[in-house]
Amino acid sequence: MTSPTTAQAGTPAYDIDAIRADFPILGRTMHDKPLTFLDSAASAQKPRQVIDAISSTYETEYANVHRGLYQISEAVTARYEGTRETIRQYINAAHNHEIIFTRNATESINLVAYTFGRKFLEAGDEVVITELEHHSNIVPWQMLRDEKGIVLKVAPVSDDGELIMSAFEDLLGPKTKLVAVAHMSNVMGTILPVEDIIRRAHAVGAKVLLDGCQSVTHIPVDMQALGCDFYVFSGHKLYGPSGIGVLYGREELLDAMPPFMGGGDMISSVTFEKSTWAKLPHKFEAGTPAIVQAIGLGAAIDYVNAIGLDAIGVHEADLLNYATQKLSSVDGLRIIGTAPKKASVISFTLDFAHPHDVATIIDRAGVAVRAGHHCAQPLMERMDVPATVRASIGLYNNRSDIDALVAALGEVQELFG
Amino acid sequence: MSDDLRELYQEVILEHGKNPRNFHADDDATNEARGNNPLCGDQLVIYLKLDGDRRVADVSFLGKGCAICMASASMMTELLKGRSQAEAEALFEAFHDMCTGEENGHELPDDVEKLRVLSGVREFPTRVKCATLPWHTMVAALKGDDEISTE
Numbered sequence: 037m038t039s040p041t042t043a044q045a046g047t048p049a050y051d052i053d054a055i056r057a058d059f060p061i062l063g064r065t066m067h068d069k070p071l072t073f074l075d076s077a078a079s080a081q082k083p084r085q086v087i088d089a090i091s092s093t094y095e096t097e098y099a100n101v102h103r104g105l106y107q108i109s110e111a112v113t114a115r116y117e118g119t120r121e122t123i124r125q126y127i128n129a130a131h132n133h134e135i136i137f138t139r140n141a142t143e144s145i146n147l148v149a150y151t152f153g154r155k156f157l158e159a160g161d162e163v164v165i166t167e168l169e170h171h172s173n174i175v176p177w178q179m180l181r182d183e184k185g186i187v188l189k190v191a192p193v194s195d196d197g198e199l200i201m202s203a204f205e206d207l208l209g210p211k212t213k214l215v216a217v218a219h220m221s222n223v224m225g226t227i228l229p230v231e232d233i234i235r236r237a238h239a240v241g242a243k244v245l246l247d248g249c250q251s252v253t254h255i256p257v258d259m260q261a262l263g264c265d266f267y268v269f270s271g272h273k274l275y276g277p278s279g280i281g282v283l284y285g286r287e288e289l290l291d292a293m294p295p296f297m298g299g300g301d302m303i304s305s306v307t308f309e310k311s312t313w314a315k316l317p318h319k320f321e322a323g324t325p326a327i328v329q330a331i332g333l334g335a336a337i338d339y340v341n342a343i344g345l346d347a348i349g350v351h352e353a354d355l356l357n358y359a360t361q362k363l364s365s366v367d368g369l370r371i372i373g374t375a376p377k378k379a380s381v382i383s384f385t386l387d388f389a390h391p392h393d394v395a396t397i398i399d400r401a402g403v404a405v406r407a408g409h410h411c412a413q414p415l416m417e418r419m420d421v422p423a424t425v426r427a428s429i430g431l432y433n434n435r436s437d438i439d440a441l442v443a444a445l446g447e448v449q450e451l452f453g
Numbered sequence: 454m455s456d457d458l459r460e461l462y463q464e465v466i467l468e469h470g471k472n473p474r475n476f477h478a479d480d481d482a483t484n485e486a487r488g489n490n491p492l493c494g495d496q497l498v499i500y501l502k503l504d505g506d507r508r509v510a511d512v513s514f515l516g517k518g519c520a521i522c523m524a525s526a527s528m529m530t531e532l533l534k535g536r537s538q539a540e541a542e543a544l545f546e547a548f549h550d551m552c553t554g555e556e557n558g559h560e561l562p563d564d565v566e567k568l569r570v571l572s573g574v575r576e577f578p579t580r581v582k583c584a585t586l587p588w589h590t591m592v593a594a595l596k597g598d599d600e601i602s603t604e
Contacts, residue, residue, distance in 0.1 A: 067455065389520070390518065390519035390520060391493075391519075392493050392495075392518075392519035392521075392580070392583065393462070393519045393520045393521070396458075396461070396577060396579075396580060397454075397458060397462075400454070400455045400457070400458050407493065408492060408493040408494055409493070409494040413494060416494060422494055422495070422496075422517040422518075423493055423494050423495075447454055450454065451454070451458070451462050451467065452462075452467065452520070
């Protein structure tokens, strides 16, 4: 394990070269060029510590969890359940049984829509989202609307990509039952004023779900201080494996919600006449879970904690500023999303080339970015662009990555300009 | 810059991409279809005017897309006029095989040799659909479907 240093003014937040050495994939090339990976908002790379935790579990300690009456099953169960405690601390939840393992954030949101939504929302009740949501925080509510006749209201964003708070507030009322918003935009990096959002939503008696997919890797969160009701994220954007996600829910809500899926592990007892449900968190975790993926996520959070989210925030903010400056000097480049409070994501368009062409050309220079609508088609429409190029920053990126991106954009200009 | 990039973005493609031909709606179209590429959000509409013998009397398109998609659509509209439905569909098969590199015995006729400039997409599997979207959409319009989506 690298030994990260504490951030001090004017000095690097941590030894970036040592950190990069922890990520084996950063040593490879793409099209014979050093890999410049700027797509962490889609899925982050994994440090050796996570890869080792996964392979060592399979090699030395693998069995099913919660039921084996033998040593390695007990040991792997302890590690699996230990991850729940790691996550509880990471987001400062009150209880570790408020941490529900899912496949990913999308499943977490669907779980809430399917159980909380179906049980507690009636025709005419309102769910408020925003224009900058990922499809995963739009479609489940549309499905609930079509099934139950709830009303979906959409709070607008400004040209800078900020939530327009006065308009958001105007949407709240006695019928608002749930406010479901991204903590941070996956397209523009905008950080939403979630404290304010939660306070105003709670003032009208609505519950709040935060989509933490992007924020969980960049911003310390505190469930108890925030007072949010649901918080969801995926493991794979947090330097852990895919196939594991998290739903945090307040105990009293989770207790009141019916199960999501039926099966093994989620029951207390089963007869053909009637089954009774297991206690939290297992009520929501039917079937054999993603055991090793959960353990891998625990290792990823340990890794992030060892560096420190504050230090990561300092490092990434410096890079974001650098990238913003460098990209702003590219002729014909327009940054989409210029909110004062943003993190680690820059979307842009070039007036001489389509985002898809840009991504193909810079791929040949070893630069990996995302191009397209980023699962946020309504936001693309709002910002009046068909698609964007998105460069996103992880804790392992450095200024050379930004320089490589800008140089590669020069090749696009050479062809198209 | 790599050779396969130069091969993909040949001058004629860039030129069609910037100045697409037959780039307009057609209120008198007999057949039209919308094509979507959900991967990238590219969208276009193909307008066909078929005569009594189901021969293409006119063809145009509108849409937003990358240079490959726009150039492919533009060149397609230049080549379709005067062709029968069967000829247009055969052309689609041949073009599709050229882009994917599949060998199904569909050869591009000599009079559409210029489409070969788009064969560079073969080296870019994620971009094949950009080139074929206009063609898929044209075939959907011929068949009377009003919307298609490439997966």
